[in-house]
Amino acid sequence: MKILKGHGAMMKREEIMLEKIFKKYKLQKSALVPVLQDIQAEYGYLPEDVLRQVARKMKISLIEVFGVATFYKSLSLIPRGRHHIQVCTGTACHVRGAKRVLEEFERDLCTCAGQTTEDQEFSLETVNCVGACALGPMVIVDGGKYHGHMTATKVKPCIRKITRKEAE
Amino acid sequence: MLNITINGAEVKAQEGATILEVARDYGFYIPTLCYLEGHDSYGACRLCIVEIGEGSRRRVVTSCNYPVEEGLSVQTDTKKIIGHRKLLIELILSRAPNSKTLQDLASYYGVEKIRFKNKNDDCILCGKCVRMCNEQMQSGAIGFVGRGKNLKISTPFSKANEVCRNCGACMYICPMVEVQCRGPKTTGDLCNGCLRVTPTCVEVYDRQMCYVEDCGTCVRPGSKPTGGKSQKK
Known part of the structure; x- marks a missing residue:
């Protein structure tokens, strides 16, 4: 019963949140992208039922919403992990061995680029340039922590650092 | 005016x-x-x-x-336009070679070789079906999903959806549904049968029936074109 109750409360909270987002943009059709961005920021991804609600509320066909959601790279249909790791595979980073760094991340986290680990802790993604080519290969953790000059050997310490910070 | x-x-x-x-x-x-x-x-x-x-x-x-x-x-x-069109046809054909519409176009413009890697797709992403579904059928069941090389036509979440009325309009106007005629070549190849046909049937049918298997069609390059009477298999 307790779980059910919790779930109900959660539903309500989500509904309020959605209402707030819809109210903010006054349900204009042109506001689809900012609405999806806000939902992405709140949930960390775009759940299917929420996208259906968006389509219904904004009077846009579901496929149009889905098309926009799959078009932009910053919008994700699968849940992102608590820590988001971006590995730059742009030209400069690629030349300096970003592929090896990415492979090492994939091996250590047991996931593929664009996926999330099973325990929902990490999500891995490739990006194409972050504007710090001189420091390549670049790895960005949680959108703000820039790790330059990455090598495959630095991957394990990097992950350990994130998890240790979490434990403290 | x-x-x-x-x-x-x-x-x-x-x-x-x-x-x-x-x-x-x-x-x-x-x-x-x-x-x-x-x-x-x-x-x-x-x-x-x-x-x-x-x-x-x-x-x-x-x-x-x-x-x-x-x-x-x-x-x-113009010469320039024809050249451009030939290249375009070649590119589209390399993506989806098993369509009669495309093969006919290739023959019409004399495209005799595909220099690109064959993808054997069934869609050229022309978006006809999407517009048909949206604008004429007022349904909006299918649309473009993804982008770049991952762009494809799909339903939301790749599931069968409730707004689709199974009207079939999307298939009706698709330039890919008309399958390639059965010439001597295997699927995925450039046929060009219509290019080399000795038009014996033109007198009878007023147009080249290249999809009829026995119609003296598809003479291979290099070989002597056969007349309407002498062709026997």
């Missing part, structure tokens, strides 16, 4: 019409794959390219979404 010239002929055009519409009204042939009459122009297949302007201001535009203007000079079949 506006006065424009198409291939040197002076014609009258309604304001707001596109070059393609005017040209087709007057019987000039411009090939298209993604154009759907009465629907939004999409300009994806690029086959409808024409040259407009004179002298140094001459340029190539897609006729399906270029509105006519007073004094416009249009050339539909």
